[in-house]
Amino acid sequence: MFNNGWRKPSVVMSNYLDRIGAGWVLAKPEVFNFDYIPNKLVGRDGIQNELASKFTTLHLPEGSGRVVITGPVGSGKTVLARTFCRDIQRHLANKRNIRSVHVNCRNASTSMRVVQRILHELAPGHPDRGLSMGELLISLRRILRKDTSHLIVVLDEVDHMLRRSGDDLLYQLLRIDEDQSGRGTLSLILISQEQVLDVLETAVISRMGNTNHLRIQPYTSDGLEAIATQRAIEGLVPGSWTPEIIRLLAEKAAPTGDARRVIELLNAAVERCEFRQDDHSERRLTVEDIHLPLENSPTTLGSNLEHIDDLNPNAMLVLLSLCRRLTKEESMTTGDVEQLYAVVCEEYEKKMKSHTTIWKYLKEFEERQIITSRVATITGGRGRTTHLSMPHYLPKDLGIRIEMLLKKRFR
Numbered sequence: 001m002f003n004n005g006w007r008k009p010s011v012v013m014s015n016y017l018d019r020i021g022a023g024w025v026l027a028k029p030e031v032f033n034f035d036y037i038p039n040k041l042v043g044r045d046g047i048q049n050e051l052a053s054k055f056t057t058l059h060l061p062e063g064s065g066r067v068v069i070t071g072p073v074g075s076g077k078t079v080l081a082r083t084f085c086r087d088i089q090r091h092l093a094n095k096r097n098i099r100s101v102h103v104n105c106r107n108a109s110t111s112m113r114v115v116q117r118i119l120h121e122l123a124p125g126h127p128d129r130g131l132s133m134g135e136l137l138i139s140l141r142r143i144l145r146k147d148t149s150h151l152i153v154v155l156d157e158v159d160h161m162l163r164r165s166g167d168d169l170l171y172q173l174l175r176i177d178e179d180q181s182g183r184g185t186l187s188l189i190l191i192s193q194e195q196v197l198d199v200l201e202t203a204v205i206s207r208m209g210n211t212n213h214l215r216i217q218p219y220t221s222d223g224l225e226a227i228a229t230q231r232a233i234e235g236l237v238p239g240s241w242t243p244e245i246i247r248l249l250a251e252k253a254a255p256t257g258d259a260r261r262v263i264e265l266l267n268a269a270v271e272r273c274e275f276r277q278d279d280h281s282e283r284r285l286t287v288e289d290i291h292l293p294l295e296n297s298p299t300t301l302g303s304n305l306e307h308i309d310d311l312n313p314n315a316m317l318v319l320l321s322l323c324r325r326l327t328k329e330e331s332m333t334t335g336d337v338e339q340l341y342a343v344v345c346e347e348y349e350k351k352m353k354s355h356t357t358i359w360k361y362l363k364e365f366e367e368r369q370i371i372t373s374r375v376a377t378i379t380g381g382r383g384r385t386t387h388l389s390m391p392h393y394l395p396k397d398l399g400i401r402i403e404m405l406l407k408k409r410f411r
């Protein structure tokens, strides 16, 4: 992917070739590829069980299933279907010959192209030029019957095809067994983003069976944290990252609920960290690494430092204490805030505000999305504590701006 971070190590290692293709932080670049499929989905047990429950007869010769999966962008629809097809093939390996084809209808947006893709996957040399839709479907049926396999067809982003060619192909595929006295030759999984559901007319969903409609929810920050942690374990050099930095990334991506976003943020942080490496730098992701890249993305709230200019100067003092700590640490507790705030007040020769007022300011920062708070149980089990972090701003930059503003305000 990139090699900017490569420097010749000062110590000659016996396994010196190990580092070829890898970086100081990045051990396996492929883990961050857009089409990388993890061994296991994290935190999706419920929806995976639901999907499997639609295929409970798949081990039987006449068994088949049909499902419509919808959900927001990056909610894991594609990877859910891909891992399901992979896992079910292994699971039924000595019971039934299952094959699967995953067609992205954004690239194959007419029904003709879709069938050509399916055939091409199953029989790479199959001629398709000049053949009519009917002829292609007959070929498909013949291939499937010949090797007595069951085919799971996944039509991803199916709204593209529906818009161009209507829903006719869906019915043709569902009817593919009709002359075969009901053997289950084919299963169908349709995927679409929730927002374009209107195109996926109610007719299509009801044809597939209303109970076969699986709706996926966007990820919460906990879900995103689990996903980013999995990529870090699989793709990064041990010791080059901490759970705290992953948590901060998850909070940064949380407003989108998009798993792709948290993976991109992690990847970008890794690139920055690799880029600044030399023989003396810390080989670990830092708060700075996670902020600077990708800031022009529309889903990022941050980098608009003027957002804080209208804060009351006392609130600024509290925020400054947060910025100072969060420049070095990923998160801090409310107890830390009070301590550091006391130091800042001393420095600016201002009287400290009450506990309640500090609390009110913190609430305001959170409402304005300057900080994020999370309540966690203290390790060891006694009591709960609130962790504050600043996922959308670089604390150092915000701190510099506050110092500049305070100079004017207090003069």
Ligand SMILES: Nc1ncnc2c1ncn2[C@@H]1O[C@H](COP(=O)(O)OP(=O)(O)OP(=O)(O)O)[C@@H](O)[C@H]1O
Pocket: 033, 034, 035, 036, 037, 038, 040, 041, 042, 043, 044, 071, 072, 073, 074, 075, 076, 077, 078, 079, 080, 193, 227, 230, 259, 260, 263
């Ligand atoms: N539960 C999960 N565990 C591990 N990785 C996940 C999980 N959910 C999503 N991902 C990863 O997040 C990225 C986005 O997921 P995916 O492409 O499946 O989303 P999608 O819902 O199909 O998005 P879109 O609507 O844009 O098509 C992928 O790299 C995927 O591997």
Ligand SMILES: [Mg+2]
Pocket: 077, 078, 079, 156
């Ligand atoms: Mg997808």
